[in-house]
Amino acid sequence: MRRHIIAANWKMNKTLANVREFLIKFVKWKNNTEMQVDIIICPPSIYLMEASTLLYNTDVKLSAQNIYFENAGAFTGEISAPMLKSIGCYYSIIGHSERRAYFHETDADVNKKLKALLENGMNAILCLGETLHQRENGETKNVVQAQLSADLYGIESRFFDNIIIAYEPIWAIGTGKTATPEDAEDVQKFIRQWIANKYNQTVANNLRILYGGSINHNNIAELISQPDIDGGLIGGASLDKNSFIKIVEIANRIIGGK
Ligand code: PEP
Numbered sequence: 001m002r003r004h005i006i007a008a009n010w011k012m013n014k015t016l017a018n019v020r021e022f023l024i025k026f027v028k029w030k031n032n033t034e035m036q037v038d039i040i041i042c043p044p045s046i047y048l049m050e051a052s053t054l055l056y057n058t059d060v061k062l063s064a065q066n067i068y069f070e071n072a073g074a075f076t077g078e079i080s081a082p083m084l085k086s087i088g089c090y091y092s093i094i095g096h097s098e099r100r101a102y103f104h105e106t107d108a109d110v111n112k113k114l115k116a117l118l119e120n121g122m123n124a125i126l127c128l129g130e131t132l133h134q135r136e137n138g139e140t141k142n143v144v145q146a147q148l149s150a151d152l153y154g155i156e157s158r159f160f161d162n163i164i165i166a167y168e169p170i171w172a173i174g175t176g177k178t179a180t181p182e183d184a185e186d187v188q189k190f191i192r193q194w195i196a197n198k199y200n201q202t203v204a205n206n207l208r209i210l211y212g213g214s215i216n217h218n219n220i221a222e223l224i225s226q227p228d229i230d231g232g233l234i235g236g237a238s239l240d241k242n243s244f245i246k247i248v249e250i251a252n253r254i255i256g257g258k
Contacts, residue, residue, distance in 0.1 A: 002208050004224060004255050005164065005231035006248050007040040007125065008238030009065065009093060009212075019047045022241045023054040029245055030060065036256040037231060039248065040125070042093055045079055052088040063091030063125060066099055069112035071120070081120035091123040093233075095151060097170045107150035114151060114163075123162045125233065126151055127212065132171035140169075141190050148194055157199040165191060165209045166233040172213025174235055178223075184211045185226035192228050217246040221254050 014022070023041070030039070042063040043051050051062055068078035084092065094117070095110035110126070117124045128147040130140045144167070155163075167188050169179050179187075188209045196204035211223050212233035223229050231251070238244045 002206065002230050004037040004251060005040060005208055005210060006037050006251050007042060007063070007166075007210065007231070007233045008244055009042045009096070009233055009235045010044060010239060011065070011098070011235055012044055013239055014043065014047070016047060016050060019043055019050060020054065022244075023051060025241050026245065027054065027058050027060065030058070030248075033249075033252070034256075035059075035248075036252045037248065040091060042091075042125075048084070048089050049087050056088065061091055062089045063093060063123075064089055065093050065096065067092045067094070067113055067116060069109070069116040071116070081116045081122050085120060085122060090121075091125060092117055093125045093127060093166075095127045095147075097127060097129060097168060097173060101170075107147060110151045111153050111155075114155065118155070118159045118162055121162075123164065125164045125166055125210070127166045127168050127233070129168040129170055129173075129213075135169065135171060140187060144187060144191060145194060148191065148198075152198075157203045160195075160199065160203045160207060163207065165207065166212045167191060167209060168212035168233065174214070176214050178214045178219050179211070181219075181222045181226050181229070184213075184223060185228055188226070188228035215247070217243065217250055220247050220250050224251055224254055 040061040040063050042065050055062055064084050067081055068075055071080050071082050094113040099105045114124050130143040134143050172179050191209055192204045195207055208230040210231045210233045211229045215232040215234045216237040
């Protein structure tokens with residue numbers, strides 16, 4: 001039985017005061033709620049230390065939005081896996097489409113970042129997905145397959161407890177256009193099958209695959225009701241605490257009732 005995840009990707013948003021206000025209120029709410037899902041919060045790196053303190057002794061997981069693949073050295077401006085671990089942050093998003101598009105990250109970079117996280121005993125939220133052009137040309141599964149193959153190159157099955165995959169069609173991110181639950185399910189089922197073929201059925205059955213792309217409180221229920229959608233990676237709708245709490249409440253209700 002896979003436990004669902006609701007993850008908040010705040011991207012480059014919020015001030016320190018906003019972060020404090022959100023997390024203090026969220027933790028208070030969460031402590032009075034029976035949680036049926038796992039929560040991961042991904043603040044900008046400058047707030048990770050503060051968030052780590054505020055989330056200390058809670059079961060809310062903290063994640064970076066990116067890492068560099070070397071452990072230490074002359075890489076001005078970068079943050080490494082051991083640094084994150086040292087402040088109690090054991091997760092990082094890697095391969096987000098915004099990093100692939102604006103910072104020219106390649107699948108080879110993503111693969112090195114994944115290895116850096118896993119070798120340091122950390123967890124990855126590996127993002128992948130197709131552009132609108134690729135979808136319209138019927139290339140979605142080929143693109144996803146190529147990303148899986150390159151991003152997971154050299155990764156052994158024993159590491160899969162520490163990997164979460166987030167299928168995020170690029171045309172659905174921050175656009176208000178969500179993939180239909182059936183379209184998202186179709187690709188996510190394909191991803192699970194690909195993992196089963198490449199590794200084995202147990203690895204595939206245990207792998208949590210999230211959907212991301214304009215999730216909000218109106219569409220979360222239908223999306224996570226699909227058999228291969230094990231939660232959501234949420235950008236815009238995770239910024240406001242009330243909106244995020246509403247999404248978690250709905251997820252709790254749906255998953256709790258399953
Ligand atoms: C994301 O940042 O991963 C994302 C899915 O953003 P949004 O929910 O705003 O589309």
